[in-house]
Amino acid sequence: MLFKALIRPALFRASVSDPEIAHHWLMNRMATLSHSQTALKIIEAANAYKSPVLERDVFGVHFPNPVGLAGGFDKNGIALPALAALGFGFIEAGTVTRYAQPGNARPRIFRLSEDNALINRMGFPNDGADAIHARLSTLPKPAIPIGWSIGKSKITPQEEAIEDYLYSLRKLYAFSDFFTINVSSPNTPGLRQLQDKEPLDRLLQAIVQETETIAQKTSSPAKAVLVKIAPDLTESQLDDVIEVCLNRNIRGIIATNTTLARTDLRQNSSESGGLSGRPLHRRSLEVIRYLSRHLENKIPIVGVGGIFGPDDARRTLDAGASLIQIYTSFIYEGPTIIKRINQHLAHS
Ligand SMILES: Cc1cc2nc3c(=O)[nH]c(=O)nc-3n(C[C@H](O)[C@H](O)[C@H](O)COP(=O)(O)O)c2cc1C
Numbered sequence: 001m002l003f004k005a006l007i008r009p010a011l012f013r014a015s016v017s018d019p020e021i022a023h024h025w026l027m028n029r030m031a032t033l034s035h036s037q038t039a040l041k042i043i044e045a046a047n048a049y050k051s052p053v054l055e056r057d058v059f060g061v062h063f064p065n066p067v068g069l070a071g072g073f074d075k076n077g078i079a080l081p082a083l084a085a086l087g088f089g090f091i092e093a094g095t096v097t098r099y100a101q102p103g104n105a106r107p108r109i110f111r112l113s114e115d116n117a118l119i120n121r122m123g124f125p126n127d128g129a130d131a132i133h134a135r136l137s138t139l140p141k142p143a144i145p146i147g148w149s150i151g152k153s154k155i156t157p158q159e160e161a162i163e164d165y166l167y168s169l170r171k172l173y174a175f176s177d178f179f180t181i182n183v184s185s186p187n188t189p190g191l192r193q194l195q196d197k198e199p200l201d202r203l204l205q206a207i208v209q210e211t212e213t214i215a216q217k218t219s220s221p222a223k224a225v226l227v228k229i230a231p232d233l234t235e236s237q238l239d240d241v242i243e244v245c246l247n248r249n250i251r252g253i254i255a256t257n258t259t260l261a262r263t264d265l266r267q268n269s270s271e272s273g274g275l276s277g278r279p280l281h282r283r284s285l286e287v288i289r290y291l292s293r294h295l296e297n298k299i300p301i302v303g304v305g306g307i308f309g310p311d312d313a314r315r316t317l318d319a320g321a322s323l324i325q326i327y328t329s330f331i332y333e334g335p336t337i338i339k340r341i342n343q344h345l346a347h348s
Pocket residue numbers: 070071072073075094095109118120122124149182185228256257258275276277278280304305306307325326327328329
């Protein structure tokens with residue numbers, strides 16, 4: 001209530017020309033709060049909803065609840081403790097790249113308020129794997145699972161993509177409960193081609209092998225590797241992804257990233273980039289149902305795309321997802337959405 005009545009109007013007004021201003025303002029406050037144990041306790045007491053019925057074990061990781069924060073919100077891992085205190089069951093941090101990079105020119109996020117949607121063409125702005133590694137070494141790790149999303153640096157040629165991913169994986173290995181291989185952002189040229197059968201197979205083979213090598217050296221189980229896919233794949237492309245993921249021991253598929261399609265929109269926008277939020281929900285559900293039918297429970301699915309409340313969350317789980325993630329609804333609805341979804345799931 002407070003968020004929608006006071007905080008959201010102020011944030012949205014203050015950042016009419018560039019919604020990223022609101023995001024950075026919020027993230028900087030959250031980063032400061034992340035260093036205060038007292039503040040974290042107060043945030044948690046006010047927001048988090050806990051119930052044993054919400055707990056689950058998926059791909060070898062224990063989750064206090066199934067509602068996660070989707071990739072891209074805390075790209076540099078500056079505010080993970082405060083975000084965790086809001087009641088998320090897990091956070092996907094990143095997407096991080098081997099090299100620090102500024103991303104595309106601003107503005108690069110656009111609100112489509114009538115549609116409860118966003119268009120973004122961020123292009124993975126982030127501090128790079130080395131700087132993030134250094135930061136994480138000084139911060140306490142939150143008590144919930146943190147997965148790091150890895151992408152390809154813009155300056156890295158396509159044929160050197162594998163080494164680029166491996167570099168970030170090695171750097172962040174100690175700080176991650178699982179990894180997401182992001183091959184589905186529409187804003188890095190060539191990235192989505194890594195979803196094609198052969199390049200995907202080579203990439204995933206190398207990454208899973210690396211986790212096994214590290215596991216052997218450290219005498220610990222190999223960390224789970226997940227793949228995040230685009231909603232714009234055809235059924236035959238989805239079949240290829242499924243085949244590769246099964247062959248390469250991928251432990252989860254995150255469906256979906258933003259879409260290049262512009263269907264189901266009330267508000268016109270000529271901005272390029274990936275569309276997220278409510279208009280994505282129908283397509284993301286279709287992809288989750290397709291994956292669920294063809295995976296036969298062999299690989300768990302993390303459902304993401306336009307989840308705006310308890311009914312959408314329930315529908316996504318019923319479609320075959322074991323966990324869900326939100327991003328755009330967190331912007332529009334504020335942190336209370338996490339508790340509303342969890343309370344509903346605990347009682348249904
Ligand atoms: C501004 C913005 C930045 C994003 N950045 C990333 C990213 O860095 N990595 C990633 O995997 N997904 C990224 N995403 C996609 C989200 O993680 C999510 O897959 C997508 O927005 C659909 O979920 P939603 O409808 O709940 O927002 C981003 C989305 C938005 C709106």
